[in-house]
Amino acid sequence: MAQTTKKALALSLKKMLEKKTLDKITVIDIVEDCEVNRQTFYYHFKDIYDLVEWICTSEATIALDGKKTYDTWQQGLLQIFEYVLKNKAFVTSVYHSIKREQLERYLFNVTYNLLIGVIEEKAVTMSIRDDDKSFIADFYKYAFVGLMLDWIAKGMKEEPAAIVDRLSILIQGDIFFALEKFKSHHDY
DSSP states (O other): OOHHHHHHHHHHHHTTTTSSSSGGGHHHHHHHHHHHHHHHHHHHHHSSHHHHHHHHHHHHHHHHOOOOTTTTTHHHHHHHHHHHHHHHHHHHHHTTTTHHHHHHHHHHHHHHHHHHHHHHHHHSSSOOHHHHHHHHHHHHHHHHHHHHHHHHHHOSOOOEEEEOOOOHHHOOOOOOOOHHHHHHHHOO
């Protein structure tokens, strides 16, 4: 029941963001749209930004849907882009709000989870330190999220598939080669 209420509150916020900016929406607006009382809202969330945080974290796993392998990372990244595009009003409003770091944290987390899954799979037969694997995932995470934030800032006009295709061409085999370099670096 609690999840249903949270989802309803999230849906109301997203719906309102089609017409208003985040800073113009109040808890009262959300509860009236949802037909619940303010106590119900405050039982689940401390404020609207807490609700934004919950939306970002709860929907992160759905966006990836298991696409965390070397052969499917492009599909996983495309799904993150498509999630952002599908939730354009929400993402744009959060991006332009004082809580932009929540959106960035969401994108960094979901992208890191995608990449570390790919790296773990490729490194399974290699002797590579966990901090080196994490370093590689961080490097690509910052590149991917940087491109995504730039795309959001420019109004999400370019097709996500075109961006992912270009990225795929650019880094084809790079993750494997990075792992090889760290492996040989520690063989001495």
